[in-house]
Amino acid sequence: MIANSRMDAFRSRIGGFAFGGDYNPEQWDRSVWDEDVALMKRAGVNLVTLGVFAWASLEPEPGRFTFGWLDEVMDLLHAGGISVDLATPTAAPPVWLTHGHPEVHPVMEDGETFGFGNRLHFDPTSPRYREHAARITRALAERYAHHPALAMWHIGNEYGPTPYTPQSAVAFRAWLRRRYGTLDALNDAWYTRFWSQVYTDWEQVNPPEIPRSWSNPTRRLDYKRFVSDALLECFVAERDIVRSCRDDIPVLTNYMRFYRHADYWRWAPEQDAVALDIYPDPGQPDSRVAAALNFDLMRSLRGEPWILMEQAASAVSQWKVNNVKRPGLMRLGSYQAIAHGSDSVLYFQWRAGRGGHERFHSAMLPHSGTRSRTWREIEELGGELPRIAEAVGSSSTAEIAVLFDWDAWWGLTETHGLPRNDFDYPGVVTDHYRPLLQAHHAVDMVGYGSCLDGYRIVVVPNAYLVDDRFTEELTRFVRGGGTLVCSFFSGVVDAANQVRRPAYPGAFRELIGAHVDEYWPAREGESFGIGFADGGTGRADWWQDSIHPETAEVAAWYTTGLLGGRPAILRNSFGAGRVHYLGTRPDAGTLARVLLGAVAGAGVRPLLEGAPAEVEATVRSGADARYLFLLNHSETGPAGVPLPAAGVDLVSGAGADGTLTLPPLGVAVLRIPLPGSGAAPAGSAAT
Numbered sequence: 001m002i003a004n005s006r007m008d009a010f011r012s013r014i015g016g017f018a019f020g021g022d023y024n025p026e027q028w029d030r031s032v033w034d035e036d037v038a039l040m041k042r043a044g045v046n047l048v049t050l051g052v053f054a055w056a057s058l059e060p061e062p063g064r065f066t067f068g069w070l071d072e073v074m075d076l077l078h079a080g081g082i083s084v085d086l087a088t089p090t091a092a093p094p095v096w097l098t099h100g101h102p103e104v105h106p107v108m109e110d111g112e113t114f115g116f117g118n119r120l121h122f123d124p125t126s127p128r129y130r131e132h133a134a135r136i137t138r139a140l141a142e143r144y145a146h147h148p149a150l151a152m153w154h155i156g157n158e159y160g161p162t163p164y165t166p167q168s169a170v171a172f173r174a175w176l177r178r179r180y181g182t183l184d185a186l187n188d189a190w191y192t193r194f195w196s197q198v199y200t201d202w203e204q205v206n207p208p209e210i211p212r213s214w215s216n217p218t219r220r221l222d223y224k225r226f227v228s229d230a231l232l233e234c235f236v237a238e239r240d241i242v243r244s245c246r247d248d249i250p251v252l253t254n255y256m257r258f259y260r261h262a263d264y265w266r267w268a269p270e271q272d273a274v275a276l277d278i279y280p281d282p283g284q285p286d287s288r289v290a291a292a293l294n295f296d297l298m299r300s301l302r303g304e305p306w307i308l309m310e311q312a313a314s315a316v317s318q319w320k321v322n323n324v325k326r327p328g329l330m331r332l333g334s335y336q337a338i339a340h341g342s343d344s345v346l347y348f349q350w351r352a353g354r355g356g357h358e359r360f361h362s363a364m365l366p367h368s369g370t371r372s373r374t375w376r377e378i379e380e381l382g383g384e385l386p387r388i389a390e391a392v393g394s395s396s397t398a399e400i401a402v403l404f405d406w407d408a409w410w411g412l413t414e415t416h417g418l419p420r421n422d423f424d425y426p427g428v429v430t431d432h433y434r435p436l437l438q439a440h441h442a443v444d445m446v447g448y449g450s451c452l453d454g455y456r457i458v459v460v461p462n463a464y465l466v467d468d469r470f471t472e473e474l475t476r477f478v479r480g481g482g483t484l485v486c487s488f489f490s491g492v493v494d495a496a497n498q499v500r501r502p503a504y505p506g507a508f509r510e511l512i513g514a515h516v517d518e519y520w521p522a523r524e525g526e527s528f529g530i531g532f533a534d535g536g537t538g539r540a541d542w543w544q545d546s547i548h549p550e551t552a553e554v555a556a557w558y559t560t561g562l563l564g565g566r567p568a569i570l571r572n573s574f575g576a577g578r579v580h581y582l583g584t585r586p587d588a589g590t591l592a593r594v595l596l597g598a599v600a601g602a603g604v605r606p607l608l609e610g611a612p613a614e615v616e617a618t619v620r621s622g623a624d625a626r627y628l629f630l631l632n633h634s635e636t637g638p639a640g641v642p643l644p645a646a647g648v649d650l651v652s653g654a655g656a657d658g659t660l661t662l663p664p665l666g667v668a669v670l671r672i673p674l675p676g677s678g679a680a681p682a683g684s685a686a687t
């Protein structure tokens with residue numbers, strides 16, 4: 001784990017898992033604030049995020065600051081023993097800024113101006129926006145830097161807008177000059193002799209055309225990279241201001257689930273901890289799989305515990321139908337985040353608002369107050385989390401890594417002109433992750449810049465665009481004895497989105513031990529039989545490689561269709577390692593067979609043997625003990641979990657050995673002492 005003194009200081013101040021949420025006192029009369037603090041104490045709240053969207057209440061006119069109310073709230077919270085994650089309010093510029101300076105508004109990809117009335121209505125490349133954001137940030141930081149309630153800086157909120165404005169064109173050109181140096185290099189990278197797109201002056205270079213026209217795929221790709229960097233610059237500018245006033249506490253911003261506009265691998269090193277907002281749809285039980293993947297991604301981005309910054313106490317208000325979280329589900333989802341490395345359980349929001357777009361969004365304290373199911377569940381969880389406080393700061397390791405990279409995503413989904421243009425990158429990665437989760441394996445996520453040392457198996461789903469750095473790292477990894485599972489249409493183009501030569505799949509041809517002469521997207525409704533050498537069968541659809549093994553052996557063939565009798569799935573030996581290649585999209589059972597077979601072949605053991613797929617298992621390791629988190633996602637049935645070791649369930653306080661039965665939506669956190677740490681119960685330690 002990276003040394004992280006600011007987060008260490010934060011953890012020791014909070015003294016357990018952070019519990020609380022966004023608090024918006026500016027929306028309420030003063031008369032409510034005392035009750036808020038009293039109820040927060042009752043619920044066990046120890047951290048609130050203040051001021052996220054409070055710019056208009058803090059600076060009602062340019063340069064006139066009204067901090068009085070915030071002074072009072074900070075003091076009240078401090079008196080109540082509640083720490084503050086103080087936000088810069090720059091995600092929602094006030095109307096005086098945008099009305100006075102319309103160029104602050106972004107123009108979106110469809111050419112429409114993102115007007116006033118929502119939030120995030122700012123162009124991150126607007127010098128005017130940046131200047132005003134810096135001023136409120138400095139004023140806030142200077143005033144509260146040494147307030148005793150302050151525990152953390154929170155910059156902006158869910159950075160996001162993608163602008164297509166004249167000022168973003170200027171910033172894009174500056175970014176391109178830094179990336180390419182010369183126009184010749186840009187013309188080469190963008191392959192501009194195609195359709196006579198050669199640039200002769202930097203001033204001619206603009207953001208990509210709106211998508212009614214086909215446009216240069218490398219320009220589109222670079223624009224995604226540029227926007228992510230432009231947003232990051234806004235974060236960094238505010239971060240540096242708050243740090244200049246106080247630099248011994250963490251600075252962070254909050255990310256979103258599968259958010260495609262910001263490359264979080266580039267963002268994560270710039271902040272003291274990664275933080276995530278997550279809203280799994282309670283109407284879709286499978287949403288827990290994508291939640292787990294996102295949690296693993298957050299932990300992997302910095303290789304350390306992270307902050308669950310927002311979740312819903314029950315229903316959200318942004319979808320067509322906003323289902324409630326049935327009894328127990330909020331608790332289960334909270335433990336799920338902790339199980340995957342979170343050091344907090346925080347919510348949007350503390351008290352349900354009476355007006356505005358989110359007036360029906362749930363809150364820790366709902367409209368119906370303390371006589372509500374949600375409040376009871378919040379109070380119970382707040383009372384329960386201190387029982388597992390010793391697990392705070394503990395780390396996780398995995399021997400399986402799954403690639404999740406923004407360049408891979410953007411190449412596949414943002415640039416058009418592919419054999420098929422309906423790839424769902426997060427969906428594809430989730431499909432490869434699901435069988436691993438259900439088989440109780442620990443999984444890390446990796447990106448193109450990650451070091452693969454320490455893993456035994458790396459899964460690379462549909463990585464159409466790969467850079468040379470990752471290609472080299474992956475090759476080194478497999479040559480040294482690692483196992484790779486790679487799916488179709490991977491390694492095809494380089495970082496400039498140009499087809500690698502001399503044959504598909506360029507970057508991975510030797511690893512896979514085969515070349516592909518044609519990509520055959522399936523026709524609507526078409527599917528194919530596949531057969532394995534051992535007589536096993538399955539089905540596949542959506543895509544077929546017309547593949548020609550070179551050094552690879554065939555693991556499965558198509559049994560039907562025009563490619564009947566030809567290879568569908570390959571196995572190759574490369575150096576001391578093994579490669580499994582999926583030239584098609586197999587059904588879930590077949591995918592699980594290949595993946596889990598490869599995992600077993602690589603010598604990776606699951607955390608649990610013989611537990612049902614609805615049970616999720618993770619391990620966090622502390623100084624004296626391992627914590628085995630067991631979560632039963634079944635809403636209807638209890639689950640028997642054969643334990644790998646004896647321990648004490650910190651949640652119930654009961655000792656556990658043999659088989660532990662979890663009720664529907666039940667949770668256990670088994671403390672398994674490390675050998676030599678004293679008082680070890682009988683049984684071997686969990687791995």
Ligand code: GAL
Pocket residue numbers: 157158277279310316317318348358361
């Ligand atoms: C988040 C956002 C919050 C709130 C929440 C509603 O994305 O950061 O401010 O809007 O969604 O679910």
